[in-house]
Amino acid sequence: MKKFFKRLIILILVAVIAVGAIFHKRILLGYGIAEKYISLKDEIPNTKNVDITSISNSMNYKDIVYKDTNGVKLTLDIYSPLKNVYKKSPVILYVHGGSWVYGDKSLPEVLTPVLDTFRDQGYTIISTSYELMRNKEDFNKQVCDVKDTIRWIYKNADTYNFDTDEIGMIGFSSGAHLSLMAAYSPNDDFTDDTSLSSYPSKVKYLVDFAGPTDLSLLNTTNLNFDLNKVFSSVRNRESVINKFNPINYVSKDDPNTLIIHSKSDKTVPFESAEKLYEKCQEENSKAEFIALNNSGHDLSGISSDDIVAISKGLFMFIVSNSPL
Template structure:
């Protein structure tokens, strides 16, 4: 018999400066999919999901239908908000994600979460933040705010077509006709909006906001997926990320989808969710010393 599930919507996990810094505040919220009676189910691994949107917009409920695949297979799922680039520059967004992880760990007993099995994942800009949360596991300088007695460490990362570097140049970047260019790319660069400067003007500083700069042998395992025809975030980003992980002997699985563009619907089929969960089953067992 399938476990009955429930959606807890609009849970506040932090309050952050929003209008003018320290003049007004807003709540950051999350939606959580849990068993209807979590106290009867035992502890579940948790997937923290981060929606993309060029760090300029996001909708935390956008992927909940697809994320139900994980909830039905025994995961709890939290889809979380973070501040947009018109509110603060990086690393504020990463700090928000780590706040969410610490909040969930602090309330693990209430929500029936296994605090030793937390996975972070996301797509596009959300994948950048998920990857950054993973590769900065041991970097306490990004932990700000409440629940600092809890760690923001994660045990695995799901990276859907995220930027791994802001200075990497695509080898065969296709020419984009202006008429085909998405509206959000016609103004200032979304990366410049995130960082507060163009990466080319300070590449060394830009590298401190990129996952590729932090990979080391203690980096958690990665599941990576990218489309070969992505004109927004070229696939070279994931190629470079996977290569760096392999050099550091970090478990990684990299799926390329031939002909797929950015945010292609083929990423959001049950088949992809099953591949991710098969990967997570292996790496979480290894984390527990069961293999």
């Protein structure tokens, strides 16, 4: 384990240099990420392990209602910058996974070293919720919820000192699917809360962790009981798939995208990520692709090599799309 973390430090610092890190901030950022991974428990983290000792305990604003439609209040959490580095704070929005039917906005431990370090450099982290499906399909509502979160950030930029020119997204699994839909679809599509509908929904970059990009590729034999009920409720399956496939919205105007997917994913096939990357290339949409080798869909069983690939790749991608 110690050898792994030493290797991680070296590779991240090499990555710092690779993205032009003659800048002092980038050197500190790269070292800070590696240092925080060292401080984790010996157990390699995955998306099910939620860190309750670090970033979660330093939350500044919890359960802020960002919309209230049909009597359902949806909330988000704000983790403010640990240092005031910029006049306005860049924002990273996290969208959780859970098969569209489970999950909450707690931050996964595998991401906390990266997110904590960016907070050290003046970033705001926002984690949002969306209305989970219950017995029937409602992708439309969930995409609206994620898109309305972005609109809320624009609406409240002055209150919380957000830099709306520097908004990035990170989504896991179903959260990545919803993030792709929200970021790739036209600005005025998928509106729900009328008090937010006039605000933009543009983001600068997006990280897709194992997101379904073509719903027809999902392994339906692996569906959990609740998701199976949801999918069984779909009447016009082809129409729903066509409308809610992120790959159908790819264009040259999309935000820069980092695709991270494991070849060993048994839930969302690796082909889903390959197809998105190929489509982005066809449409001249900027995209990068990191293929993991050994981890499961939820990053269970992740190897040290894959941890290095994620931490280095995520760091390089965010920095290259940031004011650092």
